[in-house]
Amino acid sequence: MRSRIPILLSALMLSLLLPGTGAAAAAGAAGADRTAADRAEDGRVLAYWTPARIANAKFRDFVRTDSGKMVPHAKPGGGGGGGGVVTGSSWANGGAIQQRSGRILFSSGGSDWICSGSVVNDSSTSNGYSIVLTAGHCVYDGADGWSYNFLYLPNFDAQPSYDCNTRADGCWRANLLTAHDDFVPAGFGSNETVRVDYGFARVGLRIAGAGTAELDAATGGYGLNTASVADSVTKWAFGYPAEGKYKGNDLIYCAGPTTADPYGAPTWGVACNMGGGSSGGPWIFGTTDPAVHTTGTLLTSVNSYGYSGVQYMFGPKFNAQTQTVFASATSGTASAGVSVVCAVGTSAPNC
Template identity: 35%
Template sequence: MTLSTSLLAAAPLIVGLTGPAILGAVPGQHQVDRPAVEHAVEHAAARQSMVVEHEAARSDAEQRRVLGYWTPQRMAAALPIGLLDSVTDGDGLLSGLTGRGGVQAKPGVSGGRTEINVGRRHQASSRPQASTIGARWSTGGAVTRTTGRVFLTLAGADFVCSASTVTSASRDLVVTAGHCVKDGAGEWAQNWTFVPGYGRGGEQPYGQYAARRMFVSAPWSRSGDDNHDVGMVALATSGGRHVADVVGTQDIAFNTRRGGQTYGFGYPADPPYDGDQLVYCAGRLRDDPYKQTRDQGLGCAMTAGSSGGPWLSGFDPMTGRGTVTSLSSFKYSDDQHTMYGPYFGQAAKAVYATAERA
């Protein structure tokens, strides 16, 4: 993510891709004065210019190699993505991240940096709470299957993030943070693997899925723009089965109304958490008070490792289903208890439109 305190440029607008959209909704008819085919070509070209793609493990042999890489020992030793600067020393995004941060920590207006830690482990609640800065999710439901841990290699070091399956034409798509896929303007992640429903002691009830293709928006790829910290990954099948057919999916939406009640999920691995349990935060969203991004904040004390975990609007705690409208991205170093997530607007919609059919 971008670590400067300068104001960020406004997100680009893609002509023809306007208005709120939830996957599965029937689009309204448009008044056109040119053939629909011509409009489709224009829209596809606009989307393509906004999306940067990377080919990951395409062949069966390469997918087997990636899955074989993640031995139980490597998984246990992988570090939360917020610790990148502790083990890498390049000149790109990786070298600029703060230390033991709550996801990626960036300086607040004071310019100071602090370690983002919470005093004690938050205990599970017997029933879902409408407002919490962090509790173990113990209610079950779809979210326990659709959310999972991500294991990846960047700059020669192994890391963990979080991600969620989302509805797609391919039945293979997950959404996560851009910094869990590509180091801003730097390199792409390697050995990228998704483990849905990850459990204590490394339990993998639904198997592992290697990445086939990765997608981020052009602003993220060019400069690690916080407004566009979104990545989408098309997975290979496991045992011949698509991930959506095994664990189900959450809906995903774009250009939704700002604010409102949201539940955020992830696998925080920095103390006081250990990455073995699904944790959630819940509350109402608010705009970035520093005005450095268009992101929205959620009261949340989750730590590193929760990066990329889904934020679900319209969430039903009884079924564990909702609509992904953002994800865990960063914290300001002088505000340990607010997580920020990118607004899913036109750029995120363009990434999805390309990735869901990959």
């Protein structure tokens, strides 16, 4: 039997290193609206992300065997496209897609990582928080538990900088993470868990510099498409890959009709050669022209994994349970049998 070798795509360190910041920067424009505990945690996380730690951040790169066992090291497939299919190209249209797509810094298991993510509309720009969508394996790992030191940096293509004080769209610290109940505690590995490899981070107010107090007020947010969508419908996958020809500071996209996983996993794929660093990037559905993806655009999946030598990216199919996990991120309350919630308030949460 041919061995199944999906590659878990996570994050790769970038070459753009910026000065570290301390607790004094954490007050920001919205300092009066934050508790002393919030400001202390903001300062701790900002101080944590030194240039050295950013330089040493890496992507989680795993081979998945046909038995579901995870072992380290694999390389993504490559190649070109044709017939209107885009397998990896720089997004040149800016706009809402660029503003709402960003990079994620986080720690897990004593190591530092980078993923991609996007802003989801929580129906309010004045409730003191916003919601970021990413891959489940960017918020939780079966061996290492929940992620921490979690920062989201929107619009990274236009602002390829980790300096939270000078970035126009700032930095946003997660204070709560949610994942599907089937993803916790096993983590990525089986058909059951790749099916739900998505997670949501609830971020508070901007933690450094000046500007808008809420992330979604600055960037807007996507809706979620949780209705059934057939294969062979075109999707656009976005992310910040940072290996091979990709450097991690350019928003890359793939486009094409979806297809089923060739080895029977309950996921779908799109022709794509993005690799490490793109995990958690959004899949867009809702129009035939990606250049007009603005108000009303819906997300239908995230970048999750690929197969060695196969030029496709695969991701979970959003459904009603995805909406429930999202609702748990907004409310902070788990839904029995569907979602798990972790409050992130320490350097290594134990939820």
